[in-house]
Amino acid sequence: MYNMLRKIFFLFFILVNTLQAFAQFGSTLRRNDGFGFDTTSTNKPTSNRDISVDSLRKQLDGKKDSVVFNAKYIKFTKAAFLEDSTRLFNLDTTAKDFQHFNPLNDPHSPTMNLGVLGMAFRPMLFEPRKDIGFDIGLHYFDRYIEGPQDIKYYQARARYTELYYVSPFGGKQEEMFHVLHSQNIKPNWNMGAKYAKTGSQGYYAGQVSDILNASLWNWYQSKSKRYTLLVSANFNTIKSNETGSIFNDSVFTAKTIVEPLFERTRLYNSREAGNARHNVKNNTIFVKQFYNIGKQRLVDSGEVALPTQRVSYAFSYNRQKYNFRYGRVDTTGLFKNYYIYQDSTSDSTRLDHVRNEFAYSFYIRGKRISFLKNEVKVNAGLVQDYYRYNQYTYNKNFQTLTLKGNVTYGLSNRINLNVGLQQIFQGPYIGDFLYEANSEVKLSNSVGSIFLGAYSQNQSPAVNYEMQTSNHRRWDLNFDRTKTQNLSFAYSNPKFDLKAKAEYFLVSNYLYFGADANGDITPAQVSGNINMLKLTLSKDFHVGKLTLENYIVYQKTDYESVLRTPEIYTFHSLYMHQDLFKVLKMDFGFDIKYFGKYTANSYAPDIGQFYNKDNTRFDTWPIVDAWVRTNWKRANLFVRYDYLNKGLFSRGYYTVDRYPMPYSVARFGLSWNFYD
Template identity: 25%
Template sequence: MSKLVLVIFVVFFSSITFGQDLTKSRGQREVSNSEQDTLKPSPKKRLLDRLDPKSKKNKKAKIQDYLIISHKNDTTYVDTTLTIQKEYKFNYLRKDNFGLMPFSNLGQTYNSLTYNFKNTSLMPIFGARARHFNYMEIENINYYRVPTPLTELFFKTAFEQGQLADSFFTVNTSPQFNFSIAYKGLRSLGKYQHILTSTGNFRFTSNYQTKNNRYSVRGHIVTQDLLNEENGGLKDEGVESFETGEEEFLDRSVFEVNFENAENILRGKRFHLDHTYKIVKKRDSLSKNRLSLGHIISFEDKYFEFSQSGVDIDFFGEAFKSDVKDRATLENFYNQLQLNYSNSIMGDLQFNVSNNNYNYGYDKLVVLNGETIVNRLKGDIFSAGGKYHKHYKGFELEGEFGVNIAGDFDGNFLKGHASFKLNEDISAIASINHSSKMPNYNTLLYQSDYINYNWKNNFNNIETQQLAFQLKSKKIANIEVDYSTINDYVYFKKDEVSNQVSPFQSNNTINYLRVKLNKEIKVGNLALNNTILYQKTEDENNILNVPEFTTRNTLYYSNYLFKKAMYLQTGVTLNYFTKYYMNAYSPLLAEFYTQTEREFGEFPRLDFFINAKIRQTRIFLKAEHFNSSFTGYDYYAAPNNPYRDFTVRFGIVWNFFL
């Protein structure tokens, strides 16, 4: 099946690419009303403009013409400015990681300090969630439309013998056809023993629309390879040496770790195609009705593997074999057919039907206590759903629902969203979400060469409800509030009998409140950017544990220098969270699990940074956690897994507009 899908993609994209009239791409593009950040065309482009009279009106391409289109068709444009948000996003994930606690090495996992229980999925998802922070899902892939070729180069130093690089290129070969290609690669040895990381994310996207705008198609191919050496953290006897700051242990490579012979890897490939044909299209501003037919086809093949040469009985218990190699695989083939109707009075309506063909499991049979554990969960799920969207007198209303109507997994969701712009500064958003779905595949079925890591469970659906409200205001603040109730929550913890990590289902209701405030205060060239998160859970069994307060505060100075040839940004960022029962990490499962033995937190993390922008180039220099040697060695990303010590790192983001 995967070969068939690959052939379809290659043939389809090749036919589109070679069918373009390349000479037309130099003269047509959309024109933005904004006049800022204009880019000069290259000498070759200016020569072509002089030779082609039709393109004289397009001698200059504005930055606002370089469009980025999300999987939901939300459109933004390339942003080459240097803001404090760019500082927050200059990291391995390339997004703001507030609420995530990184491990010591770049490319390892993150411990979550907060959770969002809004959900619109009808299917269980693949396990090994600790390895998925850098796994690019469908919603993480963007599409592009550019007047001239665009390149972006990203580089950042890593920890000991490695670096992080992300290269991206996109071009419109004609006004109708665009493609992009990108690769993000990381290799980092790390400060502690046996935590090498080596990851790669390859992305290829393409989008095309006919000249009459009746048919449009977009798709992507993504392959990902995320490998981690796993050392299990510091041995218990080494924890005291770390926390007392003994001089001989300041060289972190001398610490003994729990094991030296294990690694896990997550690999996946996905082929995704989304196309639409407009049966009745909008002809002019007076047209009231539009009707289109849409189709989404997606195939994903992924696996997670934990391997260990030799066994560790003290850490994982008895094993069937002398060497361990556990591999869980998932093949998921998805089809959705959509009927879309738009009316200037009613709004936008969609009805859809879907099919999920899934095949999750293992290539071996396990016999435990005289019983054979099934090694596969496979079948077909048929679903139906709909969407609604309407703008009305300052209000924006959205709704979405979905339900499984046939198959082995029950599931449904309902989402409502309303926003209103009170004035030019203040807007309010309210939303509601209900979800019922099966827990992740690895909680339902797991097989391992370690005896205690084999199970087949018949859990109930996890039921969640969430109410959320958001107020956006530059003058006042950005405030987000959400309240969730969770029933039949599935989580990992150590089994009291085997003392090994296993999945459990709670029979109590968990109530979870979050209040988040973001406000920046500016005085001249100085600014103080504040993000504060308050969380409260009502959970008598201490299953869902989060810090009560999490805060990030940045005091920084920014100004132009050298006759505005360079823009400078420099300051200090404080990250802090209160003590709580921080989740522990299982490298075999690549999952975090609940522990109530010790609280962690209340250690400040101070970073000093100097950033600069010269034309389209942004340069970043940071002294990370510079307070580590004088505020106490009690900083952990998870039990027995210390956070990073003081280090200096630098990097660059460079955009080329040809």
């Protein structure tokens, strides 16, 4: 497979180099306007020198006519955008943000991590979860897992195939590959599949990860637009080694002749079998059906139906397995207790979750409508969840019933209000709730929009805070519910590429992992209130072909020693745009990331949890990446060099105590779309 992808990559460069030879046919080449649409008129008369693609095919094939498919023939949606009606989106065939391939380095949601794609992480910024009810608490691999909410359902008038590949030059760190195929069986019936593989050999000894994501989906809609069926299946497998951190805690501050790959780590030994490893499986089967009752309005040339009443039913079955294996006894002091096995470790946690959700919606609209505006929408639902949880000798089986409701009122095309509630009224988590309200006020196209938001949440402790039965950790505790109150104000002005948001959080009974007198991880709860102010600003500047994108976050809390997040985080992208041969679009520039000093977390490898232990604080400096990205019709390519400024201010950096972040590396990425 690797050789095949190298050939595809080489072919791409050959095609780019031949573009100049086709420049004389520039008026017949199809142009992309940056949003996936073809801007070339098919009715434009041709000169003696201009030969259209259709005419050429007609001469060669003897056909009366033919169609050259492009991205405008492919649209997609997600389950979340089918709640009210069918909302379709065009494919983004531009190279915008294409170089940001790593989910751990999301510019707007950075992470503290162990330095390798496929290993554990936690959010760097304050991002509380808005869940209620049962929570397994094991979220250290969440960004590597794809679920029903991530499935894209396509409306493909042509068969659509997507190839994607990322690899370093001359190495095996963080290779990514996926292939996706979707096609319509009938005009109202689409099916598709995706296969993705991510792996890394790491930068330090033992940093090996292997991620498999596979999915299948089906989207059927009756010809009358009344009935919709979604079916999907997700399969995720993650194999991730644990090194236990390196011994050398001055790897970036003291001179050494040892290459990073040969630094000693606590849990890895290349000469022995049984190295520490997580093996996680997360599989989901999902089925959802909608049916429109009564009158419905067809808009967009009959492509979209706006119902007056709708009923829906959703079923899902999710199985999660978490296994940690270590084939020998730890002699470094990392694991102090052996409660079950004395000569090795074999921990296992399993969760089976069945969900049934019933919902009824009705809509009141005026005679003059615009899409999902000028309407009152009421949605009421009942959710039944059944859980079966097992960890060693601890077993728990139960069910919960949750009432869900949502009311949306569109006062006009400029003002809308949304109020929602979730309340568990039966089962062991009775009393958990989430109430929220949001409003958007559009002032004008030039002035922008204002967004107001608030929510109140009452959340029971995740199971891993109260019960742990594994080889090295054991506790049986009881904690109070965590209460979160939030107020937010946001302003957006697309005309000036400006977004600003202010958020205030008041958190009571906050749960976290701390350290006991022996330095071992242990759950803890803050008995008082935690205040958090979070300010976010996004502003882009354009001067000719030069663009400067800015994203700045300021956080201030009275419990920094507990939350342990940086007070300031910034991300900047400076780049220049250049078109070559009229069809090749190119951007080249720099990304600059910076986060302020904060007290670093420690990490417990056997249970995948970050916890507060020592008061270690690291010096921080800007991190600079250089990159080039290109777009040519159906293909995107990037080449980037990470950590360009290594050695300028420091020899390296950390986000988690004793886990060095990657050093400098060059890599490339390629995506190619096919429509036929």
